[in-house]
Structure formats: structure tokens, C-alpha cells
Amino acid sequence: MRTLYIEMNYQLIINNLLKMNRHKLFLFILIVFTANLLFAQKNKSNALQDLRVDVVYLASDLLEGRETGTEGEKLAAQYIAFRFEKMGLKPAGSNGTWYQSFDFKYNSNPHATSGGEDRSGKNVLGYLDNGAKTTIVIGAHYDHLGHGGVSSLAANDKSIHNGADDNASGIAALLHIAEYLKTSGKAKNNNYLFMGFSGEELGLVGSKFFVENATIDLSSINYMLNMDMVGRLNAEKVLSINGVGTSPLWKEALDNIKIGDIKMVTTESGVGPSDHTSFYFMDKPVLHFFTGQHTDYHKPGDDSEKINYEGLLDVSNFIITLIENLDAKGKLAFTKTKDESQNRRAADFKVTLGVMPDYVHSGEGMRVDGVLDGRPGAKAGLQKGDIIIQMGEYQVKDIYGYMEGLSKFKVGDKTKVKVKRGSEIIEVDVVF
Numbered sequence: 001m002r003t004l005y006i007e008m009n010y011q012l013i014i015n016n017l018l019k020m021n022r023h024k025l026f027l028f029i030l031i032v033f034t035a036n037l038l039f040a041q042k043n044k045s046n047a048l049q050d051l052r053v054d055v056v057y058l059a060s061d062l063l064e065g066r067e068t069g070t071e072g073e074k075l076a077a078q079y080i081a082f083r084f085e086k087m088g089l090k091p092a093g094s095n096g097t098w099y100q101s102f103d104f105k106y107n108s109n110p111h112a113t114s115g116g117e118d119r120s121g122k123n124v125l126g127y128l129d130n131g132a133k134t135t136i137v138i139g140a141h142y143d144h145l146g147h148g149g150v151s152s153l154a155a156n157d158k159s160i161h162n163g164a165d166d167n168a169s170g171i172a173a174l175l176h177i178a179e180y181l182k183t184s185g186k187a188k189n190n191n192y193l194f195m196g197f198s199g200e201e202l203g204l205v206g207s208k209f210f211v212e213n214a215t216i217d218l219s220s221i222n223y224m225l226n227m228d229m230v231g232r233l234n235a236e237k238v239l240s241i242n243g244v245g246t247s248p249l250w251k252e253a254l255d256n257i258k259i260g261d262i263k264m265v266t267t268e269s270g271v272g273p274s275d276h277t278s279f280y281f282m283d284k285p286v287l288h289f290f291t292g293q294h295t296d297y298h299k300p301g302d303d304s305e306k307i308n309y310e311g312l313l314d315v316s317n318f319i320i321t322l323i324e325n326l327d328a329k330g331k332l333a334f335t336k337t338k339d340e341s342q343n344r345r346a347a348d349f350k351v352t353l354g355v356m357p358d359y360v361h362s363g364e365g366m367r368v369d370g371v372l373d374g375r376p377g378a379k380a381g382l383q384k385g386d387i388i389i390q391m392g393e394y395q396v397k398d399i400y401g402y403m404e405g406l407s408k409f410k411v412g413d414k415t416k417v418k419v420k421r422g423s424e425i426i427e428v429d430v431v432f
């Protein structure tokens with residue numbers, strides 16, 4: 001079984017290579033060589049071997065940094081789908097496929113108010129159906145920075161940013177957890193949706209698109225776990241867990257976990273610079289797992305040989321234990337964290353503008369990060385980069401004000417929306 005899996009793995013890599021630059025064959029040989037060495041070491045657990053193969057492949061130069069919309073991103077998506085399929089998950093993307101594609105405008109200047117190039121990316125979705133009423137979303141982004149660009153911290157360095165920790169590590173953990181939950185027969189009181197997000201590095205684009213266009217019933221989602229950079233567990237074994245304020249059950253469930261001497265540091269907020277934020281804004285309890293910053297962050301040096309694989313396995317098993325601890329607890333209650341106003345519920349929304357908020361915009365108003373075709377915002381002429389400052393009589397000071405304002409309207413209502421576009425302030429007519 002195991003040999004077969006590895007052979008098929010390489011068959012996939014070979015198939016991809018045939019379509020690509022033949023000079024990359026050298027790299028392929030390197031990967032096979034490294035992996036063969038690993039597989040000869042029978043004292044290593046199969047789980048560690050899988051984590052290594054996943055990270056080494058995803059963070060190899062062959063995938064050129066997995067930038068959203070590139071060939072490398074497609075190869076990564078294909079690899080994740082291949083792994084999902086081999087472990088027996090069901091496709092949960094659009095039209096019975098493993099993928100959910102999304103189109104967006106990308107502008108390398110984050111302050112640009114219009115223009116940009118057309119890009120598309122895809123989320124990868126695998127489903128484990130236990131016949132339960134509720135579904136847990138477990139996700140990690142697989143895209144990275146390609147050859148650098150505006151988010152790179154290595155100025156003007158155009159070499160490949162391999163993103164081993166950010167976030168091949170999260171995908172490897174995702175695959176480990178998925179395989180465990182599929183084969184162990186444990187924790188069957190929920191279904192599981194395993195998601196590889198794209199577009200994260202360009203502004204949480206994939207996860208925002210998913211929550212606005214969910215391929216499962218959004219109301220059935222119990223909670224969401226996000227792994228972003230979990231490959232560098234340090235000598236003190238400190239694991240950061242963000243979002244523990246988003247449900248009253250988190251702390252108790254986390255306190256009982258004893259895996260590999262991991263020590264936790266926690267923060268309350270459900271809002272942070274990764275994909276869990278998109279789910280938090282849908283009133284879902286969320287956690288973000290993170291092994292901490294390092295000097296290779298968003299630089300070409302974030303490579304697979306610097307990953308702490310034993311630590312990555314411990315973090316993965318830590319998350320599995322959390323899921324098991326919560327298995328009999330039913331649907332977790334959601335609590336807002338203190339960065340948010342206290343009177344908004346997802347259920348309050350009868351309408352949507354069909355725009356993607358920029359959750360990390362810190363200035364006044366609500367900055368629009370993307371506009372979905374055919375929705376009220378697009379029909380009114382709203383554009384990416386617009387900053388909404390007023391909706392009808394409701395002032396929009398920040399994203400929470402926007403959510404608040406939105407909750408006052410119902411389908412068919414007409415209102416004027418005031419936006420800042422560059423240095424201008426304009427008004428558009430919106431019909432919900």
C-alpha cells in the first residue's frame with residue numbers, strides 16, 4: 001500500500017514534469033533521492049515520512065513558490081487533491097470536483113483604488129462524511145509568494161520564495177489530521193471539511209470567497225481550525241493559539257492536552273492576518289495555530305530543511321486531541337471577541353452587498369477587497385479599493401460599523417452608499 005502510494009506520488013510528479021520545463025528534472029531527482037533516503041529509515045514513523053514528503057514537494061523549486069494564479073499553484077492544488085483522493089475523502093468543491101475556483105483583480109499596489117490584473121485561484125476541498133448534523137472545517141492556505149513581490153521581506157530578491165513553513169507546513173498537518181480522522185474511526189460526531197485555501201497571501205481571497213459561496217451549508221459549520229505556519233516549533237515548544245475567546249469551550253478543551261511537552265500561549269481575538277478571520281466574521285468559533293515568527297518569514301530562506309518535523313507531528317496530534325476532546329460537546333457556542341461590537345449576529349443579515357471586506361484595513365471606513373459579479377455592490381459600480389464610509393443614515397467607521405449598517409437593510413431596500421475612491425468621495429445607489 002505504502003509503496004504504491006509513493007509510486008503514484010512520483011507518477012504524479014513525473015506527469016507534471018512532462019508538462020513543464022525539462023531542466024527541472026534535476027530537482028525531481030533530488031526529491032526522489034531525498035525521499036528514498038527517508039523511506040529507508042524504518043525507525044521513522046510513517047507519519048513523519050508523510051509530513052516530510054508533503055513539505056519537500058510543496059516547497060520544492062518545481063512549484064516556484066505557489067503564487068496564486070501560476071502553474072506552481074495549480075501543481076500544489078493537484079497534489080492536495082491527489083492526497084485527499086488517496087485517503088478516501090469525497091470531493092467537496094464546485095460541481096463535484098475537488099476545486100472551487102475564484103476570479104479576482106490583483107493589484108501589486110495595495111493602496112491602488114482601481115485596475116489590476118485578472119487572476120484566478122482555487123481552493124481545494126475534501127469532505128469526510130460521518131452522517132453528522134455538523135461539520136468542522138479544518139483549513140490551511142497553500143499559496144505563497146512565488147518569486148517575491150510586494151509581500152516579500154527580501155527587498156528586490158526575485159529568487160523563489162518556497163514557503164515551507166508558510167504554509168506547506170500547515171498543509172502537511174492538514175493532510176496528517178485528515179488521514180487520521182478518516183482511518184481511526186474516532187471523533188465521528190461531526191463531518192469534516194478539509195480545505196486548502198489559495199489567495200491567502202493576496203488578502204485572504206480564497207477563504208473570503210468560500211464563506212460567501214460555501215459549497216456546504218454554512219449554518220452546519222460547527223467551528224473552524226486554521227493552521228498557518230506550524231513547522232518551526234522551537235526548543236521551548238511554544239505553540240501560539242489565537243482565537244480562544246471565540247467560544248467559551250476552547251480553554252477547557254485545550255487545557256487537558258498533553259502532547260510532546262507543548263506549551264501554549266493564547267490570544268482571545270478571532271481576527272488575525274489569516275484565513276480563520278473569514279470564518280470568525282461568519283460567527284464561527286475559530287482557532288489559529290502558529291509556531292511563531294522567524295527571520296526567514298516571507299523570504300527565500302523559508303525552506304523545507306529548516307522545518308521541525310517532529311514538532312510538526314506534535315502540533316498535528318495536539319490538534320487531533322483537541323478535536324477528540326470536543327467530539328461529544330455538540331455545536332460550540334460562538335462568542336465575539338473584544339475587537340468587535342456587541343450586537344451583530346450572522347442571522348441578522350437579510351442582505352449582502354457582495355463585496356469582500358479587507359479585514360486588516362486599519363484606517364477609517366470599510367475597505368473593499370473584492371467585488372463579486374452580479375451582486376448589489378457590483379451593480380452599483382463599487383470597485384476594489386473603495387472605502388465605504390456611509391450606508392444610508394448609518395456611518396461606517398470600520399468593518400464592524402459596516403456589518404452593523406448592513407444588518408439594518410432587507411431585500412428590495414434602496415439606499416445611498418458613500419465611498420472614498422482615491423481622494424474623491426462619491427455616492428452610489430444600491431438596491432439590495
Ligand SMILES: [Zn+2]
Pocket residue numbers: 141166167200228229274
Ligand atoms: Zn501564511
